[in-house]
Amino acid sequence: MIRNILKKTAKQILPVGVYSSIKQKWNYWARKKKLKAAYRYDLKRFSKYSDTLNTDSSQKLVGKIIREYHVVEKGLTMPEPRLGFGREVLITLAEDCIEYVNRYNTDEPQLLHAIGVILEYETFHSERKFQLSDDIQLWINKIKQLKLVIPACPQKEITKEDFFKYTESTFPEFAKSRASVRNYLNEDIPLKKITQALAMAQTTPSQCNRQCWRSYVYTDKNQIGAILQAQGGNRGFGHLANKLIVITSELGVFNYEGERNGAYIDGGMYAMNLLYALHYEKIAACILNCSNSIEKDIKLRELCKIKKTEVFIAMIVCGIPPEQFKIATSKRYEIDKTNTIVNH
Ligand SMILES: Cc1cc2nc3c(=O)[nH]c(=O)nc-3n(C[C@H](O)[C@H](O)[C@H](O)COP(=O)(O)O)c2cc1C
Structure with missing residues (x-):
């Protein structure tokens, strides 16, 4: 009420330029306040419910x-x-x-x-x-x-032929046949196959069609080696990578505190779509973590040369698999553990 009266009075007595400049500053601070509150809310929840501070459940x-x-x-x-x-x-x-x-x-x-x-x-x-x-x-x-x-x-031990047997099958068979592969030959993936996969992944849905994802395809062995060394979760197989795709999201297309996770949601959906597309192209792939500490984020930004307006989503190591290789079991829960049909 008082705010509205003040607003009305200011509009009447101040020159238009001064009023609109104050209004702009006011909106800026109001939005910043909401943003800070949202991140504080996240901080509180993550501190309490993640395994970061204690393992009490x-x-x-x-x-x-x-x-x-x-x-x-x-x-x-x-x-x-x-x-x-x-x-x-x-x-x-x-x-x-x-x-x-x-x-x-x-x-x-x-x-x-x-x-x-x-x-x-x-x-x-x-x-x-x-x-x-x-x-x-x-x-x-x-x-x-x-x-x-x-x-x-x-x-699981599998042949290359069996691993890619379902790439043109029904979706349930195709989806079931994808897995992270951590074994690659010293053989080049034709760049065309990668660009075809990227084109397929472009079908990913996104908030208001904002398409925040960006991909960087690295082909130079030394650069791939330096990035993977900094990433750190690829010991024993990263050195065999033939191509590396780094996925980022552009923050600029997101708007207010409610969209603070938008880059990660849409970027994550894109990453999954790209994994399927790579599998369709018969490229063995393993997605790698980019949930980085501050120091690692800075280091990876330098090495990957991504734009400062972007955030890391994940990176995908790609290669041609050998004729026979092993894949981790990565046991899934039964669906009743992770799904709830809500009746009322
Ligand atoms: C966001 C994300 C980050 C991952 N980071 C790594 C990683 O750093 N190193 C690795 O070897 N695997 C990584 N993985 C692969 C998972 O270990 C793998 O997806 C999971 O065990 C399920 O196995 P599957 O991909 O074969 O179905 C990551 C997966 C996701 C989705």
Whole structure:
């Protein structure tokens, strides 16, 4: 009420130019205030509900277990696995699985899968007659003492022909056949195949058709190597990359505090579409994290030479796969765990 009176009076007594300049500044500060409040709201929620500050719920602990077993699964599928790899992560994983069983239950499918992966780690090494260190063996034995009847979970082995067999099939078959591949030949992907995939990914829906995504395709081995070294999540396979696609989103097309995550939503949808398009083009691909710390963000901006108005979404390592390779199991939840049909 008072605000409206003040506004009306100011409009009457001030020269038009002065009034509109004050109004502009007012709007600027009002929007900035709302933006700050929105980010504070996010900060509060993320601090409380993510696993960043403490692991005080079953959901947080299971998220940690998944992150840890994923490292082991990846190690088991590497082109040249280093025997005895991942000592620290394997021990932490075993500790966390035991803690989960003690604190919660033994029904969690991802916990059971993690135990299967630990047992597979042991089988993998014994088949290669590699003696695991005493501390690793101790923790594996503790896992066995839980007496949960879970078979070792071998990673998938597949031929190139079978992997790309469904690229022209029905969508359910096609979607099921895509997986992250972390093994590539020293062979060039024709650039045309990449540009065809990029053209297909252009069909991605976006907020008001704003198409915020931007792609950078790197072809130079040295530049790819430097970017991947900074990214850090590609040990054991990144050096085999033939092309690297960095996906960013342009912030300039987003408007107010309600759209603060728009770049990541639309950029993420584009990334998925591009993964499917690359699979259709029979290009093996693995999407990599760009959820960076401030220091890493600055470093990657320098190396990738993206525009300062853009944010990183993800990067995709691409290559031609060998005739036979392994892929991580990456067990999915049953659909009733992640979907709710709401009746009323
Ligand atoms: C945003 C995002 C970031 C990822 N980052 C990495 C990464 O840094 N290194 C890696 O090896 N895999 C990474 N992945 C691949 C996941 O591990 C993989 O998608 C997941 O385990 C499911 O397996 P699938 O792609 O074979 O279906 C990432 C996936 C997504 C969606």
